[in-house]
Amino acid sequence: MQISKTSTKPSIMIGLAVYPENEQKLREVQAGIEEEGIPYTLLQSDEADAVKLAYQGAAQSQLGVGIGIGLSAVCVHYVKLPADRPLFISDETGSRSEWRRCGYNAARLVKGIPFKTPQSELPEADLPEAESSKQEPDPELYQFIRELVIKVVHEHAQAMGR
């Protein structure tokens, strides 16, 4: 793991598994922390597990707060917690708003103000990112159903033909 020169100043450590699809997650996490106004430092790592990344980050952070962006999940950890019991961990299929919330909440842990919960954002449930994440699986689903229908129709046609 490379440690950048700035890691001695108080900041939230983001441990990032180098993986092209993590760009989106990183952007949202950074945005969340930035909106709350807390500095952060980025560490790239070969580790793929979000919880381990987050705990390593927390251990190195002067604020004791780390975020792990693993292959699948995003995790927020605090150095004073047991290593295997992170504060927050996103779903495997996390959405942009969920990743952003990890950023907000890591910063809020530092600031000592209540965390954002999915409920507290309910009026914003119609956010574009939520919509887009809803639309994303649609083409796949459409394709899947299309194939299924064609298959059934074929079988049906064959059965009739016989």
Next chain:
Amino acid sequence: MPIIAGVDIGNSTTEICLARIEAGQVKEYLASSIIKTTGIKGTTANVPGILIALEEAVKKSGLSMSQLTEIRLNEATPVIGDLAMETITETIITESTMIGHNPSTPGGIGLGVGMTVAFAELGVQAAGEKVICVIPKGIDFEDAARTINQAMDRGVDVQAAIARQDDAVLIVNRLRRRIPIVDEVTLIEKVPLHMLASVEVAEAGQTIKTLSNPYGIATVFNLSPEETKMVVPIARALIGNRSAVVVRTPQGDVKARAIPAGFITLSGQKGKTDIDVEAGAAKIMEAVERVQPIFDVQGEAGTNVNGMLERVRQVMSELTAQPLADMKIQDILAVDTFVPQKVQGGLAGEFALENAVALAAMVKTSRLPMQQIADQLTERLKVNVVIAGVEANMAIRGALTTPGTDKPLAILDMGGGSTDAAIIARDERVFSIHLAGAGDMVTMLINSELGLNDFDLAEDIKKYPLAKVESLYHVRLEDGTVQFYDEHLPPQVFSRVVILKDTGMIPIPADHPLDKIRHVRREAKKRVFVTNALRSLARVAPTGNIRHIEFVVLVGGSAMDFEVADMVTDALAEYGIVCGRGNIRGTEGPRNAVATGLVLSYLGKEV
């Protein structure tokens, strides 16, 4: 050696006192028990609860049910109360003139003045134009920043922005020139476009200075003295905010309007009087004192108050199977309060504190169907069941077992629905009275003043002390002491004010600081219990002067509260009265007074 069970059926709990009598004296108190009352007090639905409580007490003392000689039931006072809340002011924003929801992270610092333009129109603004950009939902912060930067590069004077999403800091950080941005405006599409507007954001930890000042708004919009008078409510609504938006629209205004709440008619011994509910609690209570004792209260038809009063009558009439017309309301307690209400016409879910009047009403009828309960109990247990007299007399007898008390003695029974007081003179004469307003009203006040909309939560706030979670491992209690935990606390309580229940912590969802919640809780208790303590003792005092009472014993459920007894004791100390929580039989605390009194009344009968 008779064994006697005293059974006290209260509004919320059923209590038992079991004792062995010998030679006209209580030889030994065998056991006490307490369980939740089943059904409404004074109905046969109470029987299952009585049976459970009896079994528990009998078991504790190692006896069997068949060894009971007599069960003595109290003649439960047929008193019930109900509550109502009347909001008497409302705030309306017309034409979306202002945004004052105070988001947690606005962007930039300073004051911007210009025409509101939609984000999509920013590209067509001419150079030199002073504009405020309105960014709808769905615009990414990088796109928003890029578009604003481009407009600035073309010479458009973008003065400020209003955004839908929680993006203000992100956008400002990407701009070449920092401008104030107010974000999290939920109804952004309703922000009037092509109107002169002003956005102000103060530094972190500070409050806005221009838009909360009528002359500030006048300076910004170049207002005449007449127009300046009109903006006073707007400025007032924005005081204390870190950020705000004011839009100058032709008819725009913020109005505080009084809502007519109707009047109530009080008929009492000393006459009849009408009083407007919106006159406030002080005026209503003055009127009550003027005509008291009250015979009946009527509300103006079609008002909330009338609905509430009718409900009380209805419940009581069903309970006692007596005609509705015979149900008279004998007391009301009014308390001034305020309710956070969503501002009508607000763009970002703003709240304003509206004035309200809380009312408790009390009905007393002649008799509850206690005989039916007694008959059912006799049938089930084959034990002699006696209805043994008025609740207040029993409570006094029980209270007198508190060490250090003597006649003449007054008791204050602070329950859930009503506050009862009784006094016993040296010559054994007992005089009692029931007043509206007790624990349930405190819960209602807490619920409404904190805007919780959750009665159970308000009940918990009333009953348990508060703490602030300061880290994932420690909390600071109300009195400033710190408590540490071995296990880390769940994230949902982090940095929140919590209620410390024996079963764990309950986070309070609202954003009120601990001091505010504590203040609301204590004030609610004072306004109901201290007021009613003084009111009721003045009525039972032999001379009408509260100073002529020497001893007051507090009994009943609310006397168990961790601070009510202290508040009342403190208030009564000013009148030179010895007042404290009862300690029935020296062991039971303020509980079990009536049940104990029922057992003692057996002696009086025998001797």
